[in-house]
Amino acid sequence: MTSVREWIYSGRHAVGERWHNAPRWMRWAVIAAVIVFFYALPNREFYQWLGPIPTTGSNFGQVLFTISIYVLLAVGLNIVVGFAGLLDLGYFGFFAVGAYTVAVLTSPSSDLKTLWPWLLALPVALVLTMISGVMLGTPTLRLRGDYLAIVTLGFAEMIRVAATSSEFLKGQRGFNQIPHPPGSYSDGKPIFGVLDPRPYYWLVLTLIILVVIGVRNLNRSRVGRAWISIREDEDAAQLMGVPTFKFKLWAFASGAFIGGLAGALFAGKQNFVSSQNLELLNSIIILAAVILGGSGNIVGAIVGGGLVAYMIERFRGIEFFGxxxxxxRFMFFGLVLVVMMIFRPQGLIPNRRRAAEFKDRRKEVIVGG
Amino acid sequence: MNFNALFSDFGGYTITGLTVGAIYALVALGYTLVYGVLRLINFAHSEVFIAGAFAAIWGWAALGLDRDSVASGFGSIMLYLLVGALIAAVASAGTATVVERVAYRPLRKRNAPPLAFLITAIGASIAIAEAFGIYTRRLPVGAPTIVKPDLVLFEVAGTEVTMVQVLVIVSALAMMVALDLFINRSRIGRGIRAVAQDQNTAALMGINKDRIILVVFIIGGVMAGVAGMLYDIRIGTLTYSVGFLLGLKAFTAAVLGGIGNLRGALVGGLLLGLVENYASALFGANWKDLVAFVVLVVLLMFRPTGLLGESLGRARA
Incomplete structure (x- = not known):
């Protein structure tokens, strides 16, 4: 048993080492190949060779779009949970703010009757989500982490109740005819139509790449170092002169921004938003994705988000012993959270530093344990 | 704001608020006890409550009471109530024990960071709730009518007080008085207070820390189980997902009174029940669920230690 485990560990370690020691051009080549693969993935000519991977029950392009939205959300939540170490249980609330802002500003069934195009509503949605992140963060980020978790959970629930009950947000009837993103082919057909989900997927994929580059740079800057110091020891960070509150707020606002972006993209694709989209457990699924993949590691968050969303879609329509x-699915992800935190709290693809933090804590002495 | 609705039936809203608040208070005790000892929000406590509520209904069903049956006769009603409370308490305490053993103890042994506890707690909570949801096919389960809901016991200043309301409030109060005595007077209670003050020192003084922690979870479970049975009696139906919201409100109640403070849980629960009911009269029932969160956020901004302050260890050493 132990030998098998050691063998697996050493194997994985070797992969990690090889990756870190590989020449730069080789790493870039691998990354480029992966990106090309994912751009090619929704084409039938390509995915028909992939055996059981494409989903059978539903349109694979549509499934890929859903997965890409989850990946985007996981990358955003990773900033809050993984980098800054703040447990946000209501992350889906920001998605809702983004989607609803676009809906209210663009849909003909909205009371405002502004009928803006999608592209004009997008920046407004992003700004509003960031503001909502700051508004939620300001009173709560001064408190201990566990209170923050509960209040963020409450925030997501508040948004759901508001969306269900208020006249302005239309409840279950929702907003329809939300416009699609702009653009048309040379023959006048719109790029972002109703039938073909692939352009939306490509759009989200491109945005994910941009967001990942941005987040990576942010993480390697002063801001990112401040986040890690807060995660490791907030008191020590404060004593060293890190304005912890400011940077926690930053993490919250950046996470909210990405959540809002995902919401706005979703609204533009679906062209219908109602309170039924706002299931509370979605926040938990995204959290499970980040934890499963490896919180604090962007690649981990991407893999986690993709894996979780893919598994949900793969489960759909499959019967097992009747x-x-x-x-x-929700029960399964609940158990994933428990099992992961006990046996592998650093996630599938861990951030080296974060893994070391967990390992370090284990060595500390516990009296009477 | 609809002040007419509130003042035309002020007594009615008050008594309903107190009834709901008594249930919140019982559940809040579980949060407050665990928090006082482990400094940990036991997120799965809402599912401990749900387990008790389901167990009571299924226990009555095993005794031959289905959703349409009506109990009659004072003796048999009391018997059904006691049996229901007992089954619910055992089921909830069992669930709490399993959660402690499976989700928390391994993390304690590894000295995991506090957020890890919260994440496993959420995972456990979702898994349990979903298991009930799948088992009941996500449909509401009807409880038998043990106490007739329209049975008016007495009238105070023009407000009718029903038997159910009296039953809920009195039994909740009785449970809390018993718990208060237990914590402050008994040997185990002294152990709990000691562990709450300083785990390591208590362990060095010869207190079996793990056993005390288990006892704390069991007591919280018993309280939540009784709350679950009272909920069945008051509402009459049970859906697998109600625990989440109720748990969140009970947690708010615990923070309101001062988390870690037993008497605070009572005060916070009753207060939250009242505020929520008055607000539902003023703003409409749709917005009722928002009140708890607004209270929580405002409270955390201005007085995060709650009304009576946080302390289980400092209660009286």
Whole structure:
């Protein structure tokens, strides 16, 4: 048993080492190949060779779009949970703010009747989500982490209740005819139409690449170092002169920004937003994705988000001993959270530093344990 | 704001608020006890409550009471109530024990960071709630009518007080008085207070820390189980997902009174129940669920230690 475990560990370690020691051009080549693969993925000519990977029940392009939205959300939540170490349980609330802002500003069924195009509503949605992140963060980020978790959970629930109950936000009837993103082919057909989900997927994929570059740079800057110091020891960071509150607020606002972006993209694709989109457990699924992938590591968050969303879609329509597996998805992810935190709190693809933090804590002495 | 609705039936809103608040207070005790000892928000406590509520209904069903049956006769009603409370308490305490053993103890042994506890707690909470949801096919389960809901016991200043309301408030108060005595007078209670003050020192003084922690979870479970049975009696149906919101409100109640403070849980629960009911009269029932969160946020901004202050250890050493 132990030998097998050691063998697996050493193997994984070797992969990590090889990656870190590989020449730069080789790493870039691998990354480029992965990106090309994902751009090619939704084409039938390509994915038909991939055996059981494409989903059978539903349109694979549509599934890929859903997965890409989850990946974007996981990358955003990773800033808050992974980098700054703040447990945000209501991350989906920001998604809702983004989607609803676009809906209210563009849809003909909205009371405002502004009928803006999608592209004009997008920056407004992003700014509003950031403001909502700051508004939520200001009273709560001064408190201990566990209170923050509960209040963010409450925030997501508040948005859901508001969306269900208020006249202005239309409840379950929702907003329809939200415009698509602009652009048309040379023959006049719109790029972002109703039938073909692929352009939306490509759009989100491109945005994910941009967001990842931005987040990576942010993480390697002064801001990122401040986040890590807050995660490791907030008191020590404060004593060293890091304005912890400011940087926690920054993390919250950046996370909110990405959540809002995902919401706005979703609204533009779906062209319908109602309170039924706002299931509270979505926040938990994204959290499970970040933890599963490896919080604090961008690649981990991407893999986690992709894996979790893909598994949900793969479960759909599959029966196992006469039960629908899709029904069990939330229970499954609940158990994933428990098992991961106990056996591998650093996630599947850990951030080296974060893994070392967990390892370090284990060595500390516990009396009477 | 609809002041007419509030003042035309002020007594009615007050008594309903107190009834709801008593249930919040019982559940809040579980949060406050665990928090006082472990400095940990036991997020899965809402599912401990749900387990008790389901167990009571299924226990009555095993005794031959289905959703349409009506109990009659004072003796048999009392018997059903006691049996229901007992089954619910055992089921909830069992769930709490499992959660402690499976989700928390391994993390304690590894000295995991506090957020890790919260994440496993959420995972456990979702997994349990979903298991009930799948088992009940996500449909509401009807409880038998043990105490007739329209049975008016007495009238105070023009407000009718029903048997159910009296039952809920009195039994919740009785449970809390018993708990208060237990914590402050008994040997185990002294152990709990000692562990709450300083775990390591208590362990060095010969207190079995793990056993005390288990006892704390069990007591919290018993309280939540009784709350679950009272909820069945008051509402009459049970859906797997109600625990989440109720748990969040009970947690708010615990923070309101001062988390870690037993008497604070009572004060916070009753207060939150009242505020919520008055607000639902003023703003409409749709917005009722928002009140708890607004209270929580405002409270955390201005007085995060709650009304009576946080302390289980400092209660009286």
């Amino acid at each position: 039960v629908e597996l899709y029904e069990y």
